[in-house]
Amino acid sequence: MTFPGSPLFDCQSDCTIDVICGPLTKWFDRLHLQNALQDWEIARQFLHRYDDSPATFRQYRGELQCFLNYLWCLGKRSLSNVDNEVIKRYYKFIKNPPASWTSSTIYRAFIDAECGRKPNPQWRPFYQPGKSGRYRASQSRLNAARTTLTAFFRYLNALDYVAKDPMVDLSRRDKRAKTVAREESEPTYRRFTDAQWQCLFQTLERAANESPRYERHLFVLVTMKCLFLRVSELAPRQIDTEEDRIPQFSDFRKQDIDGETCWVYNILGKGDKHRAVTLPDAYLPYLERWRRHLGKDA
Known part of the structure; x- marks a missing residue:
């Protein structure tokens, strides 16, 4: 299975489709999903609110790129059709994503091209270093997803872009990482005695x-x-x-x-x-x- 998605947002949140160049617009055309481009634009506007907070912007950009790729490529839905069940399935997905969605190297989302900037075909939403086995989401990764999506859907709900906030009724079990052996799930921190x-x-x-x-x-x-x-x-x-x-x-x-x-x-x-x-x-x-x-x- 090949990765069907694409990076969506460059390191600057005020980028536009025209600035990013043609390859991304062609990818949207191949999606054949109504309102996907409108979803992208409102997500870009949401990220633009955090231009002055680089760390928050980077986290939100990474999480939204992952979520929107899942929503459009696998869920075949637009943001206006997201409900609690979609979010639950997304949490199950990020706990155990397909190998084609992971990479052993961190790649930039966009690279320079003759026309300006273009999506990097080597980019993947999940990073699994080396050959350490199948990707397993940490609790901090799930917490980052919760924080991002909570802020994002509050924003959409305030704009009446979605009828109901799907994050409200998410259970604690959905937001927890799988319990595994300590040596697999928790890094070892060395501290001075x-x-x-x-x-x-x-x-x-x-x-x-x-x-x-x-x-x-x-x-x-x-x-x-x-x-x-x-x-x-x-x-x-x-x-x-x-x-x-x-x-x-x-x-x-x-x-x-x-x-x-x-x-x-x-x-x-x-x-x-x-x-x-x-x-x-x-x-x-x-x-x-x-x-x-x-x-x-x-």
């Missing part, structure tokens, strides 16, 4: 005592470990206002909690939401040390 962390801290602290060049390394490691931060919560990053948010010493403040005064680190975290992390007493000497290294009052 307490003894290894202690050895790392001691080695880095000794290096910082011998050379100031390691002071920054020591401060970053201790801060990330003691305060359980994401990298983006300690490093400069761009926020929704397209301004650079740079962490400062003023983010460390005294705060009254339950009648007691303590030090906290105020964070602009995931989703540009504020939260405060209480500083452990054992962390304060490292903060003071870093300030002294920078020539500031402890």
